[in-house]
Amino acid sequence: xKHFNNQLICLTALMYAAGLMADGGTTTNIVPRSxxxxxxxxxxxxxxxxxxxxxxxxxxxxxxxxxxxNLTFEYTRTFxxxxxxxxxxxxxxxxxxxxxxxxxxxxxxxxxxxxxNAWLADYFGLPMDFQSTVSFKPSITNYIxxxxxYAGLDNWVQGLYFWVYGPFVHTNWNLNAxxxxxxxxxTGYFQGYFSSATVPIAQLNTSFLNYANGCVxxxxxxxxxxxxxxxxxxxxxxxxxxxxxNSLCCSKITNDCECGGxxxxxxxxxxxxxxxxxxxHDDGDYHLGIGIYxxxxxxxxxxxxxxxxxxxxxxxxxxxxxxxxxxxxxxTAHHTWWRSEDTEKSFGMYFETNISHLFGAHQVRCFDLxxxxxxxxxxxxxxxNSNRNSLPLLNTTTDSQGYQFGNQYAPVANITRSNxxxxxxxxxxxxxxxxxxxxxxxxxxxxxxxxxxxxxIDFSDDCCNQSMGDWALKGDQRVYGFINxxxxxxxxxxxxxxxTNTTANIHTGSNLCNGADYTNxxxxxxxxxDNPTYAQGGFSSTATLxxxxxxxxxxxxxxxxxxxxxxxxxxxLTGTRGISNKVFTHLNWAWTDCQNCKWIPxxxxxxxxxxxxxxxxxxxxxxxxxxxxxxxxxCSTNSCSPCNDCCFNVALSQWGVWFKVGASYN
Numbered sequence: 001x002k003h004f005n006n007q008l009i010c011l012t013a014l015m016y017a018a019g020l021m022a023d024g025g026t027t028t029n030i031v032p033r034s035x036x037x038x039x040x041x042x043x044x045x046x047x048x049x050x051x052x053x054x055x056x057x058x059x060x061x062x063x064x065x066x067x068x069x070n071l072t073f074e075y076t077r078t079f080x081x082x083x084x085x086x087x088x089x090x091x092x093x094x095x096x097x098x099x100x101x102x103x104x105x106x107x108x109x110x111x112x113x114x115x116x117n118a119w120l121a122d123y124f125g126l127p128m129d130f131q132s133t134v135s136f137k138p139s140i141t142n143y144i145x146x147x148x149x150y151a152g153l154d155n156w157v158q159g160l161y162f163w164v165y166g167p168f169v170h171t172n173w174n175l176n177a178x179x180x181x182x183x184x185x186x187t188g189y190f191q192g193y194f195s196s197a198t199v200p201i202a203q204l205n206t207s208f209l210n211y212a213n214g215c216v217x218x219x220x221x222x223x224x225x226x227x228x229x230x231x232x233x234x235x236x237x238x239x240x241x242x243x244x245x246n247s248l249c250c251s252k253i254t255n256d257c258e259c260g261g262x263x264x265x266x267x268x269x270x271x272x273x274x275x276x277x278x279x280x281h282d283d284g285d286y287h288l289g290i291g292i293y294x295x296x297x298x299x300x301x302x303x304x305x306x307x308x309x310x311x312x313x314x315x316x317x318x319x320x321x322x323x324x325x326x327x328x329x330x331x332t333a334h335h336t337w338w339r340s341e342d343t344e345k346s347f348g349m350y351f352e353t354n355i356s357h358l359f360g361a362h363q364v365r366c367f368d369l370x371x372x373x374x375x376x377x378x379x380x381x382x383x384x385n386s387n388r389n390s391l392p393l394l395n396t397t398t399d400s401q402g403y404q405f406g407n408q409y410a411p412v413a414n415i416t417r418s419n420x421x422x423x424x425x426x427x428x429x430x431x432x433x434x435x436x437x438x439x440x441x442x443x444x445x446x447x448x449x450x451x452x453x454x455x456x457i458d459f460s461d462d463c464c465n466q467s468m469g470d471w472a473l474k475g476d477q478r479v480y481g482f483i484n485x486x487x488x489x490x491x492x493x494x495x496x497x498x499x500t501n502t503t504a505n506i507h508t509g510s511n512l513c514n515g516a517d518y519t520n521x522x523x524x525x526x527x528x529x530d531n532p533t534y535a536q537g538g539f540s541s542t543a544t545l546x547x548x549x550x551x552x553x554x555x556x557x558x559x560x561x562x563x564x565x566x567x568x569x570x571x572x573l574t575g576t577r578g579i580s581n582k583v584f585t586h587l588n589w590a591w592t593d594c595q596n597c598k599w600i601p602x603x604x605x606x607x608x609x610x611x612x613x614x615x616x617x618x619x620x621x622x623x624x625x626x627x628x629x630x631x632x633x634x635c636s637t638n639s640c641s642p643c644n645d646c647c648f649n650v651a652l653s654q655w656g657v658w659f660k661v662g663a664s665y666n
Contacts, residue, residue, distance in 0.1 A: 037321065052068060373505045
């Protein structure tokens, strides 16, 4: 029955990773709608054909020109935090854990009846019987100071205008991650699993969030297993050396335990429009114009070449559009449907749309693996050394490529961290409003649509088939075996293996998946790893001594022949897109009573509510990793990113309030 339960858990976990249970996938980077790309905020407050922008034709006899400028302060905050969490972690989440937060479960390999969507605690250097729940309530808050200047250039060409604007933004992003540890764990790891020595509980991590913020366990090899008395007069024995566990440097989850989240400041793009109102009624009843639209990137550059620098967090604050140049077009129009006889009152419609192409931006990102599924960036990779000089060796039959474990671990995120170019075909921002004017007062109410096509992600090095430094997935494989036979009957000698585990995912390794009992160190023998082959070795490449699972054991252990390395073509380069719908309103007052005043001041307040469409992803019709338990996945092709037919919708749901003050000159 226990074996059946393990098989059931394994099958369900792999179905989650394969998308067969609508896993929904994840994104490793959120670049939302730029804070500067908001036609609703731009159009309100000065949409008046007498004293605002896009005015009726000016008196050309005096070569008249006009201008308007304003300053808007807006505060915005996201809601629907569960959708943001799902975009980051997929259907690994359980809901309603604490204050309706979404959460993931972390459980070690020795925990019985592990849920199918729990993350394997072994990958994070936590005890084998560790259990916790990590909850998330992501939020994004923006403080925006938007500068606008519009000039009607009728003195040059009637209907010509120029517009420049750009907001200064302070943005705060907070995952609000909290960990509830239900079992700290009391069980360390047996010999061979992480090193040649046992790993006691004192050397392990104490929480997942510590690991996700850069803490690593202290793993050491045991050189005493070489039997120093035998090796005094021979050069056959070589010290195993220390093991390095590299800390997570990409997709970190916390900010050095600061509960306030991460913040960034800067100008969210400078935007320029040179336009021409080719239809413009003399009485101001309607106009129609078109313009050339350009945006210069002044905001955040996504990612960083420095592993300890900016851009190393999963929920990294972004100011602007991701540092893209933009080129496109603007269309503006209005029509006054009704005006009172004394012209003091009117009712009409105003329209503005901006469409642009986002040129390639150089960024640094980390990725999941197509073969291992969503969240695989948090799995553990092992370094394999080619033609190691350490002894004992695996023989050429079981190690034809000369690979053995190279005493280094790293999160997959560190391995997949790459220089990429992100290009976005088009984005559009359309605002439509109805305006009622009565004397000095005007009320606008409108609708705004925003959409962005799927980004195209390409490697900057154009070499998707390269190996990433001979790294491979460890999964739940043992990295050391032991020689126990004659002539070394009184001593055990550790042999570094080349055991890899491509069919592992964030939930389980292939041995655990197939019923390995992790309460019994003699149970998991690497039998279900990649290309399993009985390990043989000794003090020469032709020695054929059996390599066994533990010192003093007679149970043979497997290595991988050949091992399977992580390659760039397996990186999941799934892009992001966005669609949102917004309603907004604005109340405005303009001091138009002064008959001879050149300047007309105005002030207004407004609010908006934006609804991001979709939960997180359009799932692939044929998921890449549809492997069964313990079999090889079907992602080993030479085509970059076989998973890139999907595209994530990461449009934010947010509300905002603003205060606008300005003045127009004629």
